[in-house]
Amino acid sequence: MAAMNKILILGIESSCDETAAAVVADGREMRSNIIASQVEDHKKFGGVVPEIASRKHLEVINDVVEYALSEAGAGFADISAVAVTNGPGLVGALLVGVNMAKTLAYALQKPLVAVNHVMSHVAANYLVHTVQFPAVCLVASGGHTSLLYLLSRSETELLGTTRDDAAGEAFDKVARVLGLGYPGGPAIDKIAMQGNPDAFRFPRAFSGQDHSYEFSFSGLKSAVINVLHNLEQRGEPIPKADIAAGFQAAVVDVLVEKTRLAAKSKGAKTVLLAGGVAANRQLRLQLRETLALDGIGLNYPPPELCTDNAAMVACAGYDLYKRNEYAGLDLNAFTV
Amino acid sequence: MDYIFTTNAEQETESLGKRLGDLLFPGAVLLLDGDLGAGKTAFARGVARGLGVTSPVQSPTFTILLAHSGRLPFYHFDLYRIESEEELLDIGIEECLDDEGVTLVEWAEKFQGFFDTPSMSISIARGQEENMREITFFSGEERCRELLDKLCARS
Numbered sequence: 001m002a003a004m005n006k007i008l009i010l011g012i013e014s015s016c017d018e019t020a021a022a023v024v025a026d027g028r029e030m031r032s033n034i035i036a037s038q039v040e041d042h043k044k045f046g047g048v049v050p051e052i053a054s055r056k057h058l059e060v061i062n063d064v065v066e067y068a069l070s071e072a073g074a075g076f077a078d079i080s081a082v083a084v085t086n087g088p089g090l091v092g093a094l095l096v097g098v099n100m101a102k103t104l105a106y107a108l109q110k111p112l113v114a115v116n117h118v119m120s121h122v123a124a125n126y127l128v129h130t131v132q133f134p135a136v137c138l139v140a141s142g143g144h145t146s147l148l149y150l151l152s153r154s155e156t157e158l159l160g161t162t163r164d165d166a167a168g169e170a171f172d173k174v175a176r177v178l179g180l181g182y183p184g185g186p187a188i189d190k191i192a193m194q195g196n197p198d199a200f201r202f203p204r205a206f207s208g209q210d211h212s213y214e215f216s217f218s219g220l221k222s223a224v225i226n227v228l229h230n231l232e233q234r235g236e237p238i239p240k241a242d243i244a245a246g247f248q249a250a251v252v253d254v255l256v257e258k259t260r261l262a263a264k265s266k267g268a269k270t271v272l273l274a275g276g277v278a279a280n281r282q283l284r285l286q287l288r289e290t291l292a293l294d295g296i297g298l299n300y301p302p303p304e305l306c307t308d309n310a311a312m313v314a315c316a317g318y319d320l321y322k323r324n325e326y327a328g329l330d331l332n333a334f335t336v
Numbered sequence: 337m338d339y340i341f342t343t344n345a346e347q348e349t350e351s352l353g354k355r356l357g358d359l360l361f362p363g364a365v366l367l368l369d370g371d372l373g374a375g376k377t378a379f380a381r382g383v384a385r386g387l388g389v390t391s392p393v394q395s396p397t398f399t400i401l402l403a404h405s406g407r408l409p410f411y412h413f414d415l416y417r418i419e420s421e422e423e424l425l426d427i428g429i430e431e432c433l434d435d436e437g438v439t440l441v442e443w444a445e446k447f448q449g450f451f452d453t454p455s456m457s458i459s460i461a462r463g464q465e466e467n468m469r470e471i472t473f474f475s476g477e478e479r480c481r482e483l484l485d486k487l488c489a490r491s
Binding site: 016054055056088089090091092093141142143161162163164165166168169172173176177218219221222224225226229335336 | 346371372373375377378381391392394395397398399400401402403404426427428462466
């Protein structure tokens with residue numbers, strides 16, 4: 001019996017573009033981690049590639065859950081609880097996962113646990129690292145930029161978030177205006193290596209004391225667009241690599257400085273990175289160097305656990321399960 | 337008739353949105369267009385403030401829809417990532433359009449014809465100066481034109 005003595009959590013994630021399911025044992029041992037869009041053989045899911053639309057989630061979710069269980073060598077009876085992301089995200093998309101999870105919990109008579117999407121990104125680190133607490137975590141993705149203080153796996157405090165655009169969104173939009181394609185993060189990371197980050201000095205939004213852990217990337221995006229407009233109007237060539245490097249340096253400087261500030265003022269032993277932007281090489285490098293000066297460690301998940309997945313949901317769900325923090329069958333989804 | 341306003345900073349764009357939000361009524365549908373970085377989300381944040389929304393108003397680009405509660409529900413859509421009318425229907429936009437809240441749609445021009453009877457269309461264009469914006473309002477509804485007259489009188 002594979003499941004003997006181990007607590008298996010089935011995680012389900014459908015907060016935005018991805019339909020995903022995973023089985024995690026004891027909150028850290030990943031038995032399966034299925035993301036519909038990344039499965040090579042789409043025939044497994046009736047040929048449907050999930051996109052933004054919630055109806056697409058609906059078409060694949062049954063198969064994704066079954067696949068996650070079979071990959072894990074587990075049956076429904078082996079599962080201790082069902083964990084699901086219930087927000088923030090696109091409500092129509094979230095409800096597909098939430099209703100799937102509720103149905104399973106009810107039919108199997110197993111506890112249901114509701115996981116916050118941002119907290120699940122944090123938990124991706126627990127799948128691969130033994131984290132030293134207290135810690136500070138920077139969650140930066142296409143939809144989120146949040147700084148959190150973590151006293152333990154279960155005691156957390158939101159320090160600040162973005163007032164306008166998320167960091168990953170700024171990467172995507174700047175990549176688009178530079179004609180670098182989608183997703184923008186890896187494209188900018190790559191071309192910026194060949195650029196001079198000091199050729200263009202873009203604004204860094206370090207806001208005042210009251211909002212010291214809040215972020216803003218909208219002004220930076222506009223500044224990049226203004227530079228491009230001016231160059232185009234003068235008929236000058238666009239030094240894409242320099243602009244990308246200058247933009248990336250501005251984003252990274254702000255992320256690193258605010259994270260360092262939070263880590264120092266909270267006496268953190270470790271800083272965690274999470275979300276798609278955690279894969280940015282300049283961010284990792286600069287953060288590691290900066291934190292090393294204060295003897296603070298840096299952890300981040302491998303790339304496949306940085307983007308949306310259900311293993312992180314199962315991992316975060318395990319902690320809730322252990323504390324008996326169950327959700328009712330009237331669980332709803334929320335956008336913000 | 338078009339109503340044209342000029343702003344010289346992002347805060348002024350947001351403030352114009354707030355003055356509009358103060359006047360909005362249940363069921364209003366606003367289509368908002370303008371290039372990347374024009375200030376659409378800043379304007380939308382102002383509308384939200386005018387509707388009494390106190391929570392942070394972030395860009396809905398990634399999540400497509402961010403719903404807020406204020407004096408009226410505020411449905412803030414961004415169709416930047418939406419590729420087809422099928423996707424538009426799939427995300428449930430019609431339920432919001434038929435609701436008694438206020439719906440604001442960024443990048444609505446991608447789906448011309450889908451929004452057949454908006455309360456008003458708003459476009460934000462870059463002006464001569466770097467931070468100058470020309471904001472144009474158009475409405476085919478008598479009620480909204482009266483509202484825009486009030487907006488002009490207050491500006």
